Amino acid sequence: MENLFPDTLNRRVFIKGLGFVSASLLFGIMGGCEELAEAIKNRPVRRRLRTGSPEVDADIDTYRQAVTLMKGLAVADQRSWNNQAAIHGTVAGGFNFCQHGTPHFFDWHRAYLFYFEKICQKLTGNSKFGLPYWNWNQNPDIHPAFLDQASVLFLARTRTSMSGNSAISTAELDPIFLDPNFFTFAQQIEGTPHNNVHTFIGQTMGTGGSASDPLFWVHHCMVDYCWAKWNIDLNNDNTNDSTWIGTDNTHFVDADGNPASTTAGITTLMPLLSYQYESSAIGSSPAVAVLKNKREFQKIEKRIREGAPIRFDIKQRISVSEKAAVSIARPFSKELRLSGGELGSIINNDATADRVFASIEYAELPPESDFAVRVFVNLPSANSSTPTDDPHYAGSFAFFGTPLPGTQSTSAHQHQPAFLVNITNTLQKLRRNQELKDATQISVQLVPVPFGGKFEKEDTQLQLDRIDLIVTPVIVKER
Amino acid sequence: MISKLRGKPTILRFCCCVTFLAVMGVSCSGGNIAESDALYHLDQNKTSIVQRIESKDRLDEGCKFVQVEVVKVVNPKRYALTFKVRYRSSEGNETPLGSFSLYPADNPGKFIVPAQGKVRNQGAIVLSMVIEDKMDPKDTIEVAVKRITFLKE
Numbered sequence: 110m111e112n113l114f115p116d117t118l119n120r121r122v123f124i125k126g127l128g129f130v131s132a133s134l135l136f137g138i139m140g141g142c143e144e145l146a147e148a149i150k151n152r153p154v155r156r157r158l159r160t161g162s163p164e165v166d167a168d169i170d171t172y173r174q175a176v177t178l179m180k181g182l183a184v185a186d187q188r189s190w191n192n193q194a195a196i197h198g199t200v201a202g203g204f205n206f207c208q209h210g211t212p213h214f215f216d217w218h219r220a221y222l223f224y225f226e227k228i229c230q231k232l233t234g235n236s237k238f239g240l241p242y243w244n245w246n247q248n249p250d251i252h253p254a255f256l257d258q259a260s261v262l263f264l265a266r267t268r269t270s271m272s273g274n275s276a277i278s279t280a281e282l283d284p285i286f287l288d289p290n291f292f293t294f295a296q297q298i299e300g301t302p303h304n305n306v307h308t309f310i311g312q313t314m315g316t317g318g319s320a321s322d323p324l325f326w327v328h329h330c331m332v333d334y335c336w337a338k339w340n341i342d343l344n345n346d347n348t349n350d351s352t353w354i355g356t357d358n359t360h361f362v363d364a365d366g367n368p369a370s371t372t373a374g375i376t377t378l379m380p381l382l383s384y385q386y387e388s389s390a391i392g393s394s395p396a397v398a399v400l401k402n403k404r405e406f407q408k409i410e411k412r413i414r415e416g417a418p419i420r421f422d423i424k425q426r427i428s429v430s431e432k433a434a435v436s437i438a439r440p441f442s443k444e445l446r447l448s449g450g451e452l453g454s455i456i457n458n459d460a461t462a463d464r465v466f467a468s469i470e471y472a473e474l475p476p477e478s479d480f481a482v483r484v485f486v487n488l489p490s491a492n493s494s495t496p497t498d499d500p501h502y503a504g505s506f507a508f509f510g511t512p513l514p515g516t517q518s519t520s521a522h523q524h525q526p527a528f529l530v531n532i533t534n535t536l537q538k539l540r541r542n543q544e545l546k547d548a549t550q551i552s553v554q555l556v557p558v559p560f561g562g563k564f565e566k567e568d569t570q571l572q573l574d575r576i577d578l579i580v581t582p583v584i585v586k587e588r
Numbered sequence: 589m590i591s592k593l594r595g596k597p598t599i600l601r602f603c604c605c606v607t608f609l610a611v612m613g614v615s616c617s618g619g620n621i622a623e624s625d626a627l628y629h630l631d632q633n634k635t636s637i638v639q640r641i642e643s644k645d646r647l648d649e650g651c652k653f654v655q656v657e658v659v660k661v662v663n664p665k666r667y668a669l670t671f672k673v674r675y676r677s678s679e680g681n682e683t684p685l686g687s688f689s690l691y692p693a694d695n696p697g698k699f700i701v702p703a704q705g706k707v708r709n710q711g712a713i714v715l716s717m718v719i720e721d722k723m724d725p726k727d728t729i730e731v732a733v734k735r736i737t738f739l740k741e
Binding site: 209210287288293296300309311 | 653666668669670672684687688689690692693695698700702704720721739
């Protein structure tokens with residue numbers, strides 16, 4: 110079987126990522142290998158918010174000081190409180206650059222917190238500062254430090270406790286933490302405790318501008334701890350899908366106020382290299398002991414660096430098209446030397462584990478990205494007016510990463526745009542409708558559709574590298 | 589979500605969404621979600637719906653997740669909403685499966701709750717909307733939800 114996401118590519122991306130983490134975030138600061146190892150060992154601790162702990166009290170003091178200093182920065186300083194919050198969104202305008210409802214919910218917010226924590230460290234001169242986290246499962250009440258109306262940590266909220274909300278209960282969290290799939294685990298953490306805390310606490314916290322409430326950061330620190338605990342303590346693996354790993358999260362600001370970005374892959378290593386969590390229980394998952402020795406640490410680091418052995422193994426690959434320059438102004442259609450009967454075992458059986466994907470690879474990003482590409486099956490007449498509820502419609506994709514006009518990409522690497530669209534359901538639907546018979550040849554159409562109703566540049570060319578149909582079991586997990 | 593695409597950041601979200609859905613083996617609707625696609629309408633007076641599990645749901649071997657797609661929300665005051673999902677057996681016994689919220693409280697989306705091995709070929713799914721805040725009687729909340737689906741992977 111052919112591996113769609115070769116291990117070598119993943120390893121290369123990860124090594125590049127690890128190098129970046131070491132060099133930019135730690136190595137560059139400390140200046141040598143021994144110092145680097147020491148810095149990792151002594152990386153800041155993110156503690157569970159609670160009363161009666163001198164360490165936590167000290168962290169709250171530092172946080173209070175950092176918020177005060179950020180609020181005092183000049184309006185133009187990108188590290189200022191309002192500018193930091195606006196990266197996520199605003200109360201009036203909604204979300205800005207944050208990721209919600211996408212597979213980058215976890216990593217985007219991890220990177221956001223990481224840079225925010227660096228700013229706090231720099232402004233307060235406390236390089237050991239770790240953001241505390243609000244473990245709403247263990248301590249549903251908001252910590253008193255955030256309720257003092259005279260404090261910069263205060264903001265008006267509808268509620269001061271999550272008590273009575275089942276989304277943070279052990280009964281609801283336990284089944285979520287049992288899920289070994291990275292994507293569905295993330296989706297559930299986002300929809301259930303994350304969303305509930307935002308809207309239940311209410312007012313600013315319930316809006317896109319929630320990051321202007323100091324409670325936002327300790328809430329999201331807990332969300333991040335959920336991911337870290339699931340991944341590190343509970344031995345679940347993140348995806349090593351190269352597209353996910355290579356996705357750049359941008360628009361952050363480093364400790365000196367300069368633009369900063371990081372890939373999703375790099376964020377997976379942050380809890381091991383850049384900060385650490387003071388362990389605590391979430392639901393029935395207890396607090397765990399600190400890693401005892403270097404060997405134990407290296408074992409976990411290796412597992413996380415390699416990512417999840419979740420991948421697609423291709424059973425069959427059918428070429429649709431090789432290299433071609435395609436204008437976005439015209440739909441692209443290609444008939445395959447493949448008939449419905451040859452996929453009979455899949456399209457006649459709704460319960461099959463096999464899926465058929467259209468794999469579309471481009472040689473490079475297009476100069477414009479103001480459009481999506483819709484994928485249809487067996488509809489040569491498809492055009493930008495063809496509705497998406499047409500039974501021939503399979504899915505769509507769009508391009509990400511095209512630099513803004515007049516700017517140069519600052520991405521650490523340029524990945525080749527590649528997309529997978531699952532056409533299984535469409536094939537099955539056409540079969541049921543008697544539109545795909547055994548002798549019917551299968552064809553694929555790619556239809557660019559402008560977001561704003563009109564292309565910015567109609568003469569934009571897409572450099573198609575290849576299109577294949579691939580048949581694959583959905584996810585194969587190997588150990 | 590897709591109907592709200594405007595500008596680069598949402599393009600980014602759109603792109604990631606599509607990639608995710610493709611990888612997860614789910615096809616993604618690329619256009620506006622028409623309100624007529626919604627089968628259920630909830631409001632402050634009708635806060636729950638029951639969907640019987642039918643043979644077309646093909647749950648002989650159970651499922652991993654129950655998926656609820658909220659396609660339209662009218663909630664101008666952004667009252668906090670929690671949606672609770674329960675399985676009701678043929679005998680009428682109800683088992684909580686999980687809950688989710690909208691964030692912000694007028695933001696549609698697709699949500700999953702774990703089936704926990706409890707959802708079988710018979711019975712029904714009960715979806716209840718809890719309005720967490722005290723509502724002004726003059727206000728209205730309307731939520732449109734697509735037919736509940738079941739994910740096996």
